[in-house]
Structure formats: structure tokens, C-alpha cells
Amino acid sequence: MARDFSTVGVVGLGTMGAGIVEVFARNGIDVVAVEISEPALERGRATLAGSTDRAVAKGKLAAADRDALHERVHFAVGLDALHSVDLVIEAVPEHLDLKQRIFAELDRVCRPETILATNTSSLSVTEISVATSRPNQVIGIHFFNPAPVMKLVEVVRTVVTSPEVVADVEALCARLGKVDVTINDRAGFIANALLFGYLNHAVGMFESHYATREDIDAAMKLGCGLPMGPLALMDLIGLDTAYEILDTMYRRGGRDRRHAPVPLLKQMVTAGLLGRKSGRGFYTYERPGSPKVVPDETTPLATDTALADGSRAITKVGIVGSGTMATGIIEVFAKAGYEVVSVTRGVEKSAAVCEAVKTSLNKGVVRGKLAEDDRDAALGRITWSATLDHLADVDLVVEAVIEELSVKKALFASLDEICKPGVVLATTTSSLPVIDVAMATQRPADVVGLHFFNPAPVMPLVEVVRTIRTSPETTATARAVCAALGKTGVVCGDRSGFIVNALLFPYLNDAVKMLEASYSTADDIDHAMKLGCGYPMGPFELLDVVGLDVSLAIQRELYLELREPGFAPAPLLEHLVTAGYLGRKTRRGFRDHSHR
Numbered sequence: 001m002a003r004d005f006s007t008v009g010v011v012g013l014g015t016m017g018a019g020i021v022e023v024f025a026r027n028g029i030d031v032v033a034v035e036i037s038e039p040a041l042e043r044g045r046a047t048l049a050g051s052t053d054r055a056v057a058k059g060k061l062a063a064a065d066r067d068a069l070h071e072r073v074h075f076a077v078g079l080d081a082l083h084s085v086d087l088v089i090e091a092v093p094e095h096l097d098l099k100q101r102i103f104a105e106l107d108r109v110c111r112p113e114t115i116l117a118t119n120t121s122s123l124s125v126t127e128i129s130v131a132t133s134r135p136n137q138v139i140g141i142h143f144f145n146p147a148p149v150m151k152l153v154e155v156v157r158t159v160v161t162s163p164e165v166v167a168d169v170e171a172l173c174a175r176l177g178k179v180d181v182t183i184n185d186r187a188g189f190i191a192n193a194l195l196f197g198y199l200n201h202a203v204g205m206f207e208s209h210y211a212t213r214e215d216i217d218a219a220m221k222l223g224c225g226l227p228m229g230p231l232a233l234m235d236l237i238g239l240d241t242a243y244e245i246l247d248t249m250y251r252r253g254g255r256d257r258r259h260a261p262v263p264l265l266k267q268m269v270t271a272g273l274l275g276r277k278s279g280r281g282f283y284t285y286e287r288p289g290s291p292k293v294v295p296d297e298t299t300p301l302a303t304d305t306a307l308a309d310g311s312r313a314i315t316k317v318g319i320v321g322s323g324t325m326a327t328g329i330i331e332v333f334a335k336a337g338y339e340v341v342s343v344t345r346g347v348e349k350s351a352a353v354c355e356a357v358k359t360s361l362n363k364g365v366v367r368g369k370l371a372e373d374d375r376d377a378a379l380g381r382i383t384w385s386a387t388l389d390h391l392a393d394v395d396l397v398v399e400a401v402i403e404e405l406s407v408k409k410a411l412f413a414s415l416d417e418i419c420k421p422g423v424v425l426a427t428t429t430s431s432l433p434v435i436d437v438a439m440a441t442q443r444p445a446d447v448v449g450l451h452f453f454n455p456a457p458v459m460p461l462v463e464v465v466r467t468i469r470t471s472p473e474t475t476a477t478a479r480a481v482c483a484a485l486g487k488t489g490v491v492c493g494d495r496s497g498f499i500v501n502a503l504l505f506p507y508l509n510d511a512v513k514m515l516e517a518s519y520s521t522a523d524d525i526d527h528a529m530k531l532g533c534g535y536p537m538g539p540f541e542l543l544d545v546v547g548l549d550v551s552l553a554i555q556r557e558l559y560l561e562l563r564e565p566g567f568a569p570a571p572l573l574e575h576l577v578t579a580g581y582l583g584r585k586t587r588r589g590f591r592d593h594s595h596r
């Protein structure tokens with residue numbers, strides 16, 4: 001018969017512990033909530049009250065239920081209060097010696113049948129368990145932040161955890177309305193093993209001034225649909241906790257350099273900049289514990305001061321190319337009111353692109369998103385041409401031809417001859433160095449990358465890539481154009497993968513390596529990222545949509561440019577591509593799509 005958990009204990013009422021208390025009490029379970037001192041207990045009590053008050057204010061919890069919830073929680077200082085609970089979840093700071101001491105003490109205080117669980121993110125549950133005389137009753141119950149919101153729980157069994165304990169904890173998770181994935185004891189389990197390399201990489205980008213905090217976060221939110229950017233997430237996790245998790249993962253997980261905490265993290269922790277909980281981390285918050293970001297000295301000024309930054313006025317835009325991206329970009333500019341000159345390699349190609357743009361605009365009309373007049377006006381703003389000479393008087397050229405350096409260089413050399421001085425020359429390349437293209441002209445200061453996402457009319461993000469020769473005016477102009485298109489332009493350096501692909505694809509590749517190592521299944525890994533981190537798609541779903549061949553090519557580029565051993569493409573990814581399993585487009589990738 002399944003165990004009845006009527007009273008549970010929670011040790012440590014910080015970021016996670018206070019949320020875990022709320023999860024249990026909301027589900028009708030009595031909680032003994034324990035801290036190390038009176039002031040810490042008060043903080044925990046205030047966090048719980050703040051969270052439940054917010055839930056009431058948002059209409060997600062009735063006031064009477066909140067009061068009942070609080071009545072179920074008994075607060076105490078010291079572990080002795082846990083003598084008669086059925087389960088304890090420990091959520092103290094991520095230090096092995098501290099956790100071992102607490103488990104030894106819990107072993108002494110608690111009844112022999114009590115299950116002892118840790119919420120550790122990266123430490124070995126096995127090492128924690130051997131500090132007790134009951135390692136078979138020790139288990140990992142890893143909640144996600146914020147615990148009341150995130151659906152996922154990783155249940156971590158060690159080689160000695162008894163199967164009954166695992167089954168009882170799984171049943172408890174279901175009772176709490178959570179979805180669990182049960183896995184073995186490995187550094188970072190599923191979600192953090194895939195998440196923290198990415199977070200650390202984003203901190204590295206920020207540290208090296210590759211892009212601003214706002215731009216890094218906006219890129220991942222708008223480019224990948226993530227609920228938060230990586231730096232805002234680091235602030236939520238807590239930089240001290242994040243540092244410890246990275247450090248442990250580095251030491252336990254094969255000394256992968258990508259987990260070696262970026263030095264800036266240690267400096268911020270030492271300086272007391274711990275993220276939301278201390279009121280300041282990568283961002284500044286209204287007060288400690290508040291989710292509200294307030295402006296500080298690095299907040300960019302609102303960009304309504306048109307042209308004050310030296311950006312040039314753009315009215316006429318040339319777009320070169322006849323593929324998917326060019327077609328979408330023509331539509332975007334024409335809809336935004338720019339005069340557009342489309343240049344393709346021939347009259348038939350121009351006719352085809354024209355047809356495609358018309359079809360897409362018509363769809364907008366049918367869906368009620370575009371008025372017929374606006375469609376006609378947009379089409380009226382486009383001139384169709386098959387010769388570059390028609391670009392002599394444009395203010396901006398956007399190149400979206402085939403992804404081959406020789407072709408792009410030849411094109412930019414021609415543009416250099418044809419275009420008037422002061423024109424901004426932009427390439428949409430997603431993988432070639434923009435500086436190579438820029439140096440094909442005599443005016444590299446005017447060359448910039450404008451990396452649109454597919455489909456261009458829909459995706460809200462554009463990466464503005466500045467090379468070491470791009471002038472500030474050119475960058476400012478490119479950014480202003482993005483804003484005029486109704487898109488967010490994020491500025492970054494000229495490195496493989498820019499921001500989004502550089503942060504996204506190594507994570508996808510890591511997921512493939514995890515699958516290859518048989519640590520978990522594609523379904524559970526997808527679940528973990530969706531329910532634990534709020535990602536719109538799991539890594540294997542996304543790989544099948546993007547295409548395994550495309551993903552492999554991007555990953556190879558990153559590996560070749562950065563020489564990071566951890567970026568080496570997963571052999572399984574290479575094999576699937578070789579076998580012709582490219583994802584949805586071939587009806588088979590990581591999953592079989594032939595029946596869908």
C-alpha cells in the first residue's frame with residue numbers, strides 16, 4: 001500500500017524551500033518548515049506570505065484557501081521539530097558538507113521509516129545518502145524554480161534507493177499535481193545538465209561585452225520563445241546557487257570547461273550581487289526578493305531620440321535574392337512603408353518572388369490581419385528588377401542570396417561599385433563571418449549583418465551583427481531600421497552563431513549526447529525542458545523541426561570556430577544525418593513522423 005504522507009518537513013526556506021512549503025501546504029499536506037535562525041525563519045515566512053498574497057491578488061487562490069494553507073505550516077528553528085514527519089525535503093545551500101551534516105542529524109532525529117529527500121541540483125544524492133544509516137530511504141526530489149509554478153519534478157534514485165521509496169515519491173508527485181521523471185544520480189540530472197552550460201555561456205557573452213544583458217535576454221526570448229532570458233534566469237536562480245551548481249557540475253561532470261563558472265560570477269557573488277533575492281544581480285530590482293526590474297546605470301535609454309545616435313535616414317531599400325528569406329524580408333520592408341527594389345537573377349525569378357509575396361500578403365488579408373488597401377499599397381511600393389544597377393540610389397541593401405562566401409563576396413564587390421556613398425550594406429548570413437563580406441568592399445565601416453529569423457514576417461527578432469570595422473552610425477542605423485520594421489534588433493559581435501544559435505545549438509547537441517549515453521529518453525528529456533524550464537518545445541521536438549542536417553551544420557561551424565571540445569557534434573546526430581533521418585522534412589528524425 002502506498003505510504004500516506006500527512007506531514008512533511010522542509011529544511012531551509014530560501015528561494016526553493018519557501019516555494020516547496022507552499023506546494024505541499026496548497027495540496028492539503030501539513031508542513032514543518034525549519035530554518036537555522038529566527039531571522040531566517042522570518043524571511044521564509046515572509047516569502048511564503050508574499051507568494052500566496054500574490055496568488056490571491058491574481059485570483060489564482062481564494063483568500064480562505066490562503067488562510068487554510070498558512071494554518072497547515074508550522075515554523076520552527078532547528079531540526080528537532082522534524083521528529084514525527086513522514087518525509088523531509090532538504091533545501092539548504094548547495095554544499096556537500098553542509099548537506100551531509102544535516103542528513104546525519106535528520107537520521108538521528110527522524111523516525112526510522114521517514115524518507116529523507118534532498119532538493120540538490122547538482123550534488124551526488126548517493127554521497128549525501130551515505131551520511132545516514134538509511135541510504136535506501138534517501139532520494140532526490142528536485143523541484144524547479146518557482147516551485148509552485150513549474151510542473152516538473154526530477155526524482156533521483158541512487159543505486160541503493162529502495163524501489164518502494166521511489167514508487168511512493170512518484171505517487172506523492174502526482175498528488176501534488178506535478179509531472180515526474182525518474183532518473184539516476186548524475187551531475188545536473190536532466191534539466192540542469194542541459195541548462196547550465198547555456199547559462200554560463202550567456203554570462204561569458206555578457207562578461208566579454210559581446211552583447212548587452214538586455215540584448216542577450218531579448219535574443220533568447222524572441223528568437224527561441226523562452227519564458228526568460230538567461231541572465232534574468234540566473235538572477236531568479238540566485239548567483240550563489242548558480243555558482244555552486246556550475247562548480248559541482250564542473251567537478252563531477254568530467255571537467256567540461258563549459259561548466260567552469262565564468263569569473264564574473266564569483267566576483268558578483270563576493271560583492272553580494274546574488275540576483276533577485278538580494279535586489280541586484282545582472283539587473284537591479286525594486287527591493288530584495290522583488291521580481292520587478294528597475295532602471296539602473298546600464299539600462300539603455302529609450303530609442304525615441306531619432307537620429308540622435310548618428311543613424312542615417314533610410315527610405316529606399318534594395319533586397320537581393322529570391323529565396324525564402326529574401327521573399328519574407330521584401331514583405332516586411334514593404335509592409336513597413338519602405339520603398340523596395342527587389343533584385344533577382346532573372347525575370348522569371350522576379351515573377352516567382354512577386355507571386356510569393358502576393359500570396360503571403362493575401363493570406364494576411366484573409367486572416368483579417370491586413371487591410372486590402374494596405375496590401376495594395378505594400379505591393380505598390382515594390383519595384384521588381386533583375387539588375388543590380390537599380391540599386392544605385394537606395395539607402396540600404398539587404399543581401400539574402402545563397403549561403404556561399406564566394407557568391408556573397410562577389411555581390412558585395414559589385415554593390416561597392418554601384419551604390420552611392422553612405423549606403424548601409426547588410427548581409428543576412430547566418431553562419432559566415434560578416435567581416436569577410438565587408439572586406440570585399442572598400443567601405444567595411446558601412447557593412448553590417450542583419451540576421452532575420454524564418455519566417456521573417458512573423459519572427460520578432462533581428463540580430464544586428466557589427467564587425468570590428470562596422471561604424472557606430474551603421475550599427476545605429478541598422479538598429480533603428482529594425483525598430484521601424486516593428487522588430488527588436490539585438491546588437492552582437494561577429495562570431496559564429498551570433499547570440500541565438502551560439503547559445504541554442506550546443507544545448508541541443510548536449511541533449512543528443514544525453515540520449516546517446518542512455519541517461520534518459522527523448523520523451524523525458526523533452527518533458528524536462530518544457531515542464532521544468534518552460535521551453536515551448538523540447539530539444540528533440542525542435543531538432544526535428546529545424547532539421548538535423550541544418551543543426552549539424554551549425555554545430556560544426558561553432559565547433560570549428562571556437563574549438564571548444566564540448567561543442568563537438570554528437571556522433572548520434574551525425575549518424576542520423578548520414579542515414580537520411582533529417583527530421584519532419586523526411587518524416588523521420590529523432591521521432592517517426594510518418595503517421596502524423
Ligand SMILES: NC(=O)c1ccc[n+]([C@@H]2O[C@H](COP(=O)([O-])OP(=O)(O)OC[C@H]3O[C@@H](n4cnc5c(N)ncnc54)[C@H](O)[C@@H]3O)[C@@H](O)[C@H]2O)c1
Binds near residue numbers: 102122145
Ligand atoms: N535556486 C534554484 O533555482 C534552485 C532550483 C532547484 C533546486 N535548487 C537547490 O535547492 C537548494 C537550496 O537552494 P536555494 O536557491 O533555495 O538557496 P537559498 O540560499 O535561497 O536558501 C537556502 C536556505 O537554507 C537555509 N539554511 C542554511 N543552513 C541551514 C541549516 N543548517 N538548517 C536549516 N536551514 C539552513 C538558509 O538560511 C537559506 O534560507 C540547493 O541545493 C539548490 O541547488 C535551487
